[in-house]
Amino acid sequence: MIRIGKKIEGEKYNKRISSYAIIEREQDNKIAIATANGDFFFLGGGLEGKETHEEALRRELIEEAGYSIKNIQYLNTITAWADGGDRGPLDVIASFYIAEFDKKISNPIEKDHQVLWINAKDYTDKLYHEYQRYILKEYIYIKGRK
Numbered sequence: 231m232i233r234i235g236k237k238i239e240g241e242k243y244n245k246r247i248s249s250y251a252i253i254e255r256e257q258d259n260k261i262a263i264a265t266a267n268g269d270f271f272f273l274g275g276g277l278e279g280k281e282t283h284e285e286a287l288r289r290e291l292i293e294e295a296g297y298s299i300k301n302i303q304y305l306n307t308i309t310a311w312a313d314g315g316d317r318g319p320l321d322v323i324a325s326f327y328i329a330e331f332d333k334k335i336s337n338p339i340e341k342d343h344q345v346l347w348i349n350a351k352d353y354t355d356k357l358y359h360e361y362q363r364y365i366l367k368e369y370i371y372i373k374g375r376k
Contacts, residue, residue, distance in 0.1 A: 231307060231308065231309055232308045232309070232364070233308070233309045233310065233311075234308060234309070234310035234311070234312075234360050234361040234364050235310045235311035235312055235360055235361065236311060237311045238311070238319065241319045242318075242319065243311065243318075243319045243320060243321040244314065244317060244318055244319070244320055244321065245320075245321045245323070246276050246314065246317070246320045246321065246322050246323070247276065247277045247323045248274060248275055248276045248277065248286070248322060248323070248324045248325070249274050249275075249277065249283040249284070249286045249287040249290070249324070249325045249326075249327065250272040250273065250274030250275075250287070250324060250325070250326050250327070250362070250365075251272065251273050251274050251287055251291060251299060251302075251326075251327050251328070251329045252272060252305065252326065252327070252328050252329070252365075252366075252369055253273060253291075253295075253299070253329055253330060253331055254328060254329070254330055255330075255331075255347060256330070258347075259349075260347040260348055260349060260350075261347070261348060261350050261369075262295070262331070262345050262346065262347055262348075263345070263346055263348055263353065263357070264294055264295075264343045264344065264345055264346070265343070265344050265346055266340075266342045266343050266344070267342065269358040270346075270353060270356050270357050270358055271357065271358055271359070271362065272326070272357070272362050272365075272366075273290065273291055273294050273295055273345070274286075274287055274290045274291070274294075275290045275293075275294075283325045283327075284302060284327075287299070287302070287327060287329075291329075291331075292335050292336065292339070293338065293339040293340050294338055294339075294340050294343045294345075295331070295338055295343075295345050296334055296335055296336045296337050296338045296339075297331040297332060297333065297334055297335060298331075298332040298333050298335050299329040299330065299331060299332055300329065300330050300331075300332040301328075301329055301330045302327050302328075302329045303327060303328045303329070304325070304326075304327055305326040305327055305328050305365070305368070305369065305372075306325075306326050306365060306368060307323065307324065307325040307326070308323075308324055308326075308361055308364065308365065309321070309322060309323050309324075309361075310322040310324065310359070310360065310361035312359055312360070312361060313359075322359075322361060324361060324362075324365075326365050326369075328369070350366060350369065350370050350373075351370060353366065354366055354367055354370070
């Protein structure tokens, strides 16, 4: 398994197991990301309780975008040392999936998140987390996206 980032010696890291989705829109080959406070992220987040990765992914997409998802395909799992902002330094284990929005379920619960449809190659250096930039480059390579 690939490890992204550098561990800062003496720093206490909190473990964060998470699931993220690269949401595809077939008609124009764009993908969805979230923006919050001027930063860019993949939709998704940490597992709660005894959730599976897919259960967490489904819950997070409803919370952040208001949509159920379909055609879920596993992409990769990576680990990372990351800046968790208010959560402090994180030891991340992140599973990534490719999926599509299905049905509008509700308005997003997380009001600070806005979904943007982007060309993947335009954001390889703009995502907040290094491990998400890494997986976006892998996705572009696998998909041959423009």
